[in-house]
Amino acid sequence: MARKQSDYLAALLADEASVPSPLPASTEPAPPSPASVRVERSRGTTLLGRESALARLASGEVRQxxxxxxxxxxxxxxxxxxxxxxxxxxxxxxxxxxxxxxxxxxxxxxxxxxxxxxxxxxxxxxxxxxxxxxxxxxxxxxxxxxxxxxxxxxxxxxxxxxxxDLENRARKDVSDLERARNYADALKAHYGNHLTRMAERLKLSKGWLSKMIKVAGIHDGIIAAFASPADIQLKPAYALAQALDDSEGAKAIYATANALALEQRDRRFSGRPALPAADVLKRLLDAPRAAREEARPEPYVYVSRYGRPALSVQSVSRQGVTIRLHAGSGADNATLIEALRDALDHLERQGQGLQR
CATH class of the missing domain: 3.90.1530.10 (Conserved hypothetical protein from pyrococcus furiosus pfu- 392566-001, ParB domain)
Structure with missing residues (x-):
């Protein structure tokens, strides 16, 4: 028990100091002796201390x-x-x-x-x-x-x-993901989804708390790509959470996460070390770009019998197809017409034909 609290409770329970019996009415009271003055002063101090202790207990400042x-x-x-x-x-x-x-x-x-x-x-x-x-x-x-x-x-x-929350903030073994999900649950349960109010009550930066709430929304399917949820740190995880906002990119991230989760499981079963968190994060963040590159059709180039490009497709868009005829290929007109037909067939097979 804290010393202050102990002192107040001791004062609260202290016995009153004894005082001398009153003199007969016909007798003039003697001048107060130094001892009686000390007793009276002690009694007054005790009563004041008791009154103060009661007030502090009533206010909730002192609690047993x-x-x-x-x-x-x-x-x-x-x-x-x-x-x-x-x-x-x-x-x-x-x-x-x-x-x-x-x-x-x-x-x-x-x-x-x-x-x-x-x-x-x-x-x-x-x-x-x-x-x-x-x-x-x-x-x-x-x-x-x-x-x-x-x-x-x-x-x-x-x-x-x-x-x-106050206790867990000082604990390094509480992961950022655990804390983020705890904050997200509390935001709804205790603060009516009012982020500003929650930040004020917890004495936290609203911007930092907003990032934590964002990270809390990362799906368990993505988390499974990591060796442990403890590997997920706020700063990189926030970048991942932002990448998931893009619907097309999110598909690629989920597909990569599934593959990574299987790889992590195989590593555990075989006794090999898990993939480091930095490598997992890089592969997840690179997934949308890699998916776009894989989806990009191979450029079409028609090569003449002399081994030089005669015709190539430069670009395909909603406005049309840009074809380049290369000088010095050695191809005659009949060959170029054949190359054009072949190029159009190629675009059709790729789903980029002019009839789409």
Whole structure:
């Protein structure tokens, strides 16, 4: 308990100082002794301190914190937290697990709130998901008496979200994608889709928050191309999210992502290292350009019997077809007419004929 809080509660519970009994009415009161002055002053100070403590308690400035030792199986994870509980593992919690063992238990309490109407759980974790997972793992692995240390808070959902967000901002092991999707959910659930209001409440830049919300919209089919969602960083992911706004480009990106996801899976099964995130991102961003180049028809060139170009198609557009007749090819008129017919047939097969 903080010192200030302890002092105020001590003052609140302090006994009143004793005072001397009143003198008989017929007796003139003696001048106050130094001791009685000190007692009276002490009494006044005690009353003032108690009044101040009551006022601070009533205002909510001072609140008593309840710290509990809980069975983690009776505590669930609040779904509004950014961290994905299913992604936690012994590997990524190893450092915390070792610290808890070395210190003989969990030293930093989590923050929980009570739940109602759930026969299986008494509390839910607002902040401290990794601590909950680690204690649960330890109880299953040779430390059955290990307990989950938590402080109980009374919070509505929006306040719970802000508290969890403040803790997670300092955590490097919460990925940008986890945080982005958490913000997107909160924007709808707590702020009525008002981005400005959310940014003000969280003390965040509106522009930065807007980028996070954009990244949150990247489909899971694209995310599967990466070895892990943790590989997705805000700046490059925002460029990818913008590229997906183009419908034609998005088709190419999705197709490339599917191929990359299969390649990543094959690498895992064969024990080979995963494709680096930078390589995956480059292939995804290059996909629209590569698709356009593949779709571009081969240029048509008719070569004369002397091995020199006689006729070529220069361009095809809605306005027409531009044909070039090359000087010095050695082709006569009959050959050029044959070349023109062949060029028109070629364009027709490519879906670029004049009749389209």
């Amino acid at each position: 914190v309840t710290q509990l030792l809980l069975d983690p199986s009776r505590v669930k994870i609040w779904p509004g937290n950014a961290r994905l509980y299913a992604d936690l593992s012994e590997e990524n919690c190893r450092e915390l697990i070792d610290s808890i063992i070395a210190e003989g238990g969990q030293k930093v309490p989590a923050v929980v709130r009570r739940v109602e109407g759930d026969p299986d759980h008494d509390y839910e974790v607002i902040a401290g998901t990794r601590r909950h997972w680690s204690i649960s793992w330890l109880r299953r692995n040779n430390y059955p008496d290990m307990l989950f240390v938590a402080q109980v808070a009374t919070l509505d959902d929006e306040a719970a979200f802000r508290l969890a």
